[in-house]
Amino acid sequence: MAEEWLRGFKELAVNNFFMFLKENVGEELDPALDPVLLRQTYTQEGNIILKLGDTVVHYHDDFKMYITTKLPNPHYSPEISPKVTLINFTLSPRYFKGDRRSDPVLTELFRGKPVDHEKLIRVLAASKVKAEEIQVKVTAAEATERDIDATRLEYVPVAVRAHILFCVSDRSNVDPMYQYSLEWFLGIFMSGIANSKKADKVKEHIFNINEFFTFSLYSNNICRSFFEKHKLMFAFLLCSRILMNDSKIDMVMAILVIRGRPQHQAPNPAPNWLSMRTWQDMLSLSTLPTFSNLPESFSKHESAFKSILYSSHTCREPLPGEWDSALDSFQNLLVLRCLRADRLTHGLQDFVASQLGQNFIEPQVPTHIEVMKFSKKMSTISLGQGQGPSAEAMMHSAMEKGQWVFFQNCHLAPSWMPSLERLIENIDPDKVHRDFRLWLGSLPNNKFPVSILQNGSKMTIVPPRGIKANLLRTYASLTDDFIISCTKVPVEKNLRLSSCLCVFSLEFTDGDLHICISQLKMFLDEYQNIPYKAKPDNYYSDYSLMHTLFSPLHIKIIEEIVKGIVEKIPSLINVQEGVNKYPVMYEESMNTVLVQEVIR
Numbered sequence: 001m002a003e004e005w006l007r008g009f010k011e012l013a014v015n016n017f018f019m020f021l022k023e024n025v026g027e028e029l030d031p032a033l034d035p036v037l038l039r040q041t042y043t044q045e046g047n048i049i050l051k052l053g054d055t056v057v058h059y060h061d062d063f064k065m066y067i068t069t070k071l072p073n074p075h076y077s078p079e080i081s082p083k084v085t086l087i088n089f090t091l092s093p094r095y096f097k098g099d100r101r102s103d104p105v106l107t108e109l110f111r112g113k114p115v116d117h118e119k120l121i122r123v124l125a126a127s128k129v130k131a132e133e134i135q136v137k138v139t140a141a142e143a144t145e146r147d148i149d150a151t152r153l154e155y156v157p158v159a160v161r162a163h164i165l166f167c168v169s170d171r172s173n174v175d176p177m178y179q180y181s182l183e184w185f186l187g188i189f190m191s192g193i194a195n196s197k198k199a200d201k202v203k204e205h206i207f208n209i210n211e212f213f214t215f216s217l218y219s220n221n222i223c224r225s226f227f228e229k230h231k232l233m234f235a236f237l238l239c240s241r242i243l244m245n246d247s248k249i250d251m252v253m254a255i256l257v258i259r260g261r262p263q264h265q266a267p268n269p270a271p272n273w274l275s276m277r278t279w280q281d282m283l284s285l286s287t288l289p290t291f292s293n294l295p296e297s298f299s300k301h302e303s304a305f306k307s308i309l310y311s312s313h314t315c316r317e318p319l320p321g322e323w324d325s326a327l328d329s330f331q332n333l334l335v336l337r338c339l340r341a342d343r344l345t346h347g348l349q350d351f352v353a354s355q356l357g358q359n360f361i362e363p364q365v366p367t368h369i370e371v372m373k374f375s376k377k378m379s380t381i382s383l384g385q386g387q388g389p390s391a392e393a394m395m396h397s398a399m400e401k402g403q404w405v406f407f408q409n410c411h412l413a414p415s416w417m418p419s420l421e422r423l424i425e426n427i428d429p430d431k432v433h434r435d436f437r438l439w440l441g442s443l444p445n446n447k448f449p450v451s452i453l454q455n456g457s458k459m460t461i462v463p464p465r466g467i468k469a470n471l472l473r474t475y476a477s478l479t480d481d482f483i484i485s486c487t488k489v490p491v492e493k494n495l496r497l498s499s500c501l502c503v504f505s506l507e508f509t510d511g512d513l514h515i516c517i518s519q520l521k522m523f524l525d526e527y528q529n530i531p532y533k534a535k536p537d538n539y540y541s542d543y544s545l546m547h548t549l550f551s552p553l554h555i556k557i558i559e560e561i562v563k564g565i566v567e568k569i570p571s572l573i574n575v576q577e578g579v580n581k582y583p584v585m586y587e588e589s590m591n592t593v594l595v596q597e598v599i600r
Helices: 002-015 031-037 093-097 104-110 116-126 128-154 156-173 182-195 202-225 228-245 249-258 276-285 294-300 302-309 330-341 342-353 368-372 388-401 414-425 450-455 467-477 490-493 496-500 509-525 544-550 553-566 577-582 588-598
Strands: 019-022 040-043 047-052 057-058 064-067 378-382 406-407 437-442
Touching: 031 047, 093 496, 128 156, 156 182, 156 202, 156 228, 182 202, 182 450, 202 228, 228 249, 228 342, 249 330, 276 294, 276 330, 294 302, 302 330, 378 388, 388 406, 388 414, 414 450, 577 588
Parallel strands: 019 064, 378 406, 406 437
Antiparallel strands: 040 047, 047 057
């Protein structure tokens, strides 16, 4: 990097430029640049000299250097911060609302006033007729501008929704791969306006734009690039921010659902079945005005709260007393968090579905399998030590021939990532073949170039949660010629087991499915009769698990075991008959012991 700066300063010295812009820097700067940042200059023969490494360049007093970064929230060390002046150019909510007229300077530059132009004034003074014509045009232009402003103000709710949804730019705090740029966001926003359903009424048109844009952003873009564990929380974040903007909930309640509140101490009214942590959460909730009577109501309806606590559908049980009608769906989440925090996920799903729609909680079927089929020829290379030159040559060849390139394991080549970033930045769309595509595969890594993540299309290749989503994903990958996938169906159920029963993760990938399809085709081609008893040996990860999955149903096995145990149990003994047959007698002392054993 220092060499690039050095070449830039040489150009400054030759061309006498007074401003220098360095774009897209990271959180660290080369120490060789300290003479520039600290202005370590000296005078030689009447000239101001700056020594940068082994090179001496002329330095002008009016020289200005600007450094920009694409990092959304950079953290610069105490050694760098005093050397520069930090300016935050993060967009404010006014940007999306179009409220930039408050700055009179920008207003005059943007709109302009005819009376401020000297040439126009001279023309008006020279020709009275011309002045009247211009005045008519100016009046008409001002009227048109007022109409445009009035129409623009009617669409402010659309800009407000865009501002709410731009919270996606802060998701890099959750995962370093969640990077989204303003250009990317505005592209989706403009597409939402163009593709939304048209309407004659403005309010209806605004509603259609907001609904289409919200779902398009979440479903077609965010869901594709988010991991499964983060999708529900982001959907809840969108939903809560929209409701807060509509003044339906406040910030305190939204934070309480996620973080909780400081706990309070008071005697537990039901220590036999209510944990102290649950009671403390309810006391904390009672500090809100809406829930001030919750502790007293709990004591009054203790049995009803107990039934809710032990219900298998806690999130859908009606609250006792006046609480069922007094609380809305969001406030019910607060009570659910206190009683059964383990069911909060189901409560969030129901809440998001009721506010935004069922499609916001249903997993989307990934489309990467179909996308990969569009490539006629794809070149693949696994990055690692010494693979950089080969990958660069492969990329240049693909750009000329219109092929697809797939760089795997980018996280294993962090030192080559800056070179990859420069290669992508230097791509000229006018000179590259239109069919060229570049695919990059990586695990989450904070060393991955931010500019690539912000401007590229991202997708996560992970199995979705639930049998339904996995089966849809499997069916989407099958061709029309292959409609039987009996082996894969029970295996999909194992995805649920891997998250709740197994001590280690067991994932069956698309590669396993394709191997089984190939094996099935081989069996059908080689054998005259269909080998129904063929075992799925290709699932080599755990043979005992596969044997269990494809064995007879466990319910039948349990029934057979229970039946065998019942057959071995002797019939019941009639106690009264034993007492009559062996009464208590002084001469037969063992009769008493025998009767006691029968009773036992």
